[in-house]
Amino acid sequence: MTGPLVLGIETSCDETGVGIVRGTELLANVIASSMDEHARYGGVVPEVAARAHLEALGPTLDEALERAGVRLDELDAIAVTSGPGLAGALMVGVGAAKALSIATGTPLYAVNHLVGHVGADVLRDDRGELELPTIALLVSGGHTSLLLVRDLISDVELLGETIDDAAGEAFDKVARLLGLPYPGGPQIDRAAEGGDPRAIRFPRGLTAAKDLDRHRYDFSFSGLKTAVARWVEQKRDAGEDVPLADVAASFREAVADVLLSKALAACRDLGVPRLLLGGGVVANARVRELAQQRTAAEGIALRIPPLSLCTDNGAMIAALGAQLVEAGRAPSGLGFGADSTLPVTSIQAA
Amino acid sequence: MLLAIDTSAGTGVAVVDRDRGVLAELSSPDTRGHAELIGDYLREALERAGVAPGELSGVAVGMGPGPFTGLRVGIAAARAFALGIRRPVVPIVSHDAIAFGRTAPGIVVTDARRREVYWSRYGAADELGLPVRLEGPALAKPDDVPTDAELVDSPLVPVGALGLLAEALSAHGRPFAADEPLYLRSPDVTLSAGPKRVTG
Numbered sequence: 001m002t003g004p005l006v007l008g009i010e011t012s013c014d015e016t017g018v019g020i021v022r023g024t025e026l027l028a029n030v031i032a033s034s035m036d037e038h039a040r041y042g043g044v045v046p047e048v049a050a051r052a053h054l055e056a057l058g059p060t061l062d063e064a065l066e067r068a069g070v071r072l073d074e075l076d077a078i079a080v081t082s083g084p085g086l087a088g089a090l091m092v093g094v095g096a097a098k099a100l101s102i103a104t105g106t107p108l109y110a111v112n113h114l115v116g117h118v119g120a121d122v123l124r125d126d127r128g129e130l131e132l133p134t135i136a137l138l139v140s141g142g143h144t145s146l147l148l149v150r151d152l153i154s155d156v157e158l159l160g161e162t163i164d165d166a167a168g169e170a171f172d173k174v175a176r177l178l179g180l181p182y183p184g185g186p187q188i189d190r191a192a193e194g195g196d197p198r199a200i201r202f203p204r205g206l207t208a209a210k211d212l213d214r215h216r217y218d219f220s221f222s223g224l225k226t227a228v229a230r231w232v233e234q235k236r237d238a239g240e241d242v243p244l245a246d247v248a249a250s251f252r253e254a255v256a257d258v259l260l261s262k263a264l265a266a267c268r269d270l271g272v273p274r275l276l277l278g279g280g281v282v283a284n285a286r287v288r289e290l291a292q293q294r295t296a297a298e299g300i301a302l303r304i305p306p307l308s309l310c311t312d313n314g315a316m317i318a319a320l321g322a323q324l325v326e327a328g329r330a331p332s333g334l335g336f337g338a339d340s341t342l343p344v345t346s347i348q349a350a
Numbered sequence: 351m352l353l354a355i356d357t358s359a360g361t362g363v364a365v366v367d368r369d370r371g372v373l374a375e376l377s378s379p380d381t382r383g384h385a386e387l388i389g390d391y392l393r394e395a396l397e398r399a400g401v402a403p404g405e406l407s408g409v410a411v412g413m414g415p416g417p418f419t420g421l422r423v424g425i426a427a428a429r430a431f432a433l434g435i436r437r438p439v440v441p442i443v444s445h446d447a448i449a450f451g452r453t454a455p456g457i458v459v460t461d462a463r464r465r466e467v468y469w470s471r472y473g474a475a476d477e478l479g480l481p482v483r484l485e486g487p488a489l490a491k492p493d494d495v496p497t498d499a500e501l502v503d504s505p506l507v508p509v510g511a512l513g514l515l516a517e518a519l520s521a522h523g524r525p526f527a528a529d530e531p532l533y534l535r536s537p538d539v540t541l542s543a544g545p546k547r548v549t550g
């Protein structure tokens with residue numbers, strides 16, 4: 001069985017991604033990251049990211065076509081991230097995708113980045129089908145969102161999202177105040193090795209009873225970041241050594257705990273026995289471990305796509321595009337723009 | 351035949367032919383909406399000109415100077431279109447398109463936002479009628495732009511002229527601009543001195 005041959009372009013944050021799929025088969029997934037250029041700023045600088053996209057897009061397109069061994073005139077469709085994400089960064093991909101579509105006469109599908117993260121799961125090698133409905137927890141430096149996915153291309157609901165920092169941003173900021181380099185996720189993971197996750201009880205944002213009414217599935221990490229900063233400053237002010245491993249482990253535990261507590265609450269409340277993870281923070285060892293423990297304890301099926309498909313990439317956009325093509329959806333018009341706040345209910349932009 | 355794209359100010363797309371001139375030209379002075387407009391303009395320009403993508407010999411594009419977010423849309427589109435038809439990109443300094451067709455010396459000025467302008471100084475056109483840029487493009491406060499020649503203040507980059515200039519340069523074996531965007535400004539970032547204290 002062969003599905004439609006689709007090329008996907010993703011430029012919503014700091015990764016220039018071009019992926020090519022045939023239905024649910026992954027043919028190429030090429031990523032150029034501008035992460036190193038952001039390192040000295042301690043976080044993603046939108047203008048730096050957008051400039052890097054413009055330079056990386058052509059070479060990334062060429063490499064993806066070469067790796068997949070396909071020609072542009074063989075494509076059945078092109079898919080591109082329309083949002084959400086950084087507006088200036090998204091515009092590079094949108095402008096390029098429209099031009100490529102017209103130059104080659106290939107239908108164009110403008111898709112939602114967050115739903116793309118869920119769509120990545122159809123590309124798994126073991127070919128286990130994406131079972132629905134599922135709760136999806138999508139966590140990166142750019143977003144922290146909890147979704148209820150009843151149907152990948154027609155029914156996605158936002159349950160909650162961060163009201164301040166994304167979880168990945170919290171890792172970056174805490175790494176910085178601990179004197180660790182960017183990106184913070186892997187640094188915190190390393191520093192936490194051998195640390196006691198229960199050494200310090202850092203706050204779990206929006207988990208108090210009074211917050212659960214309005215923010216049952218929302219996240220907040222800015223208070224946690226401040227709490228870590230305050231704790232570290234007090235130690236330093238008192239002339240004491242900062243127990244780096246314990247601080248890192250306790251901070252990481254707080255993030256993982258609140259992410260999984262809310263995701264599992266959604267599974268329970270809504271009677272959905274499946275949880276899917278996506279986004280770059282899935283690379284965090286403790287987040288994965290805690291997800292495995294807690295879902296196993298509650299009899300919830302856990303799906304984690306391979307890491308290369310969890311971080312932002314073009315293959316997930318292509319995969320979602322292929323699903324739309326297979327379902328017989330009409331292509332998007334040419335008038336869509338870059339929508340930095342595109343809601344998850346807009347799976348395909350008109 | 352060339353496709354020409356410029357988004358250094360508004361959004362402009364044209365199809366030009368060395369012998370027949372401008373076959374189709376669409377442009378909007380709107381300094382926003384580049385990403386929204388570019389697709390319809392590309393399709394419409396090709397349709398009006400009655401030209402299929404495969405008939406084009408390349409894609410001319412204005413490399414700026416221009417405010418970065420919009421500028422990038424046109425360059426990204428030009429590069430992707432060129433990749434799509436496996437033909438070269440022909441980079442052009444956008445100010446050169448404004449100067450093209452003038453014979454007298456002058457100073458081209460365009461809006462850079464944030465109370466600044468981009469400017470380039472041109473001498474008299476050369477023997478082929480091509481613009482001769484002597485200085486710039488540069489970024490300046492409006493008061494700091496030289497005034498010793500006629501000011502050519504343009505809200506629009508004539509994209510048909512940009513395409514014809516690209517045709518003329520290639521016909522005469524003249525060099526094109528460098529294939530890099532003329533932002534003329536660094537990204538707005540300051541290196542912070544480190545984390546701020548949260549306790550007093």
Ligand SMILES: [Zn+2]
Pocket residue numbers: 113117140142143279280311312
């Ligand atoms: Zn993402």
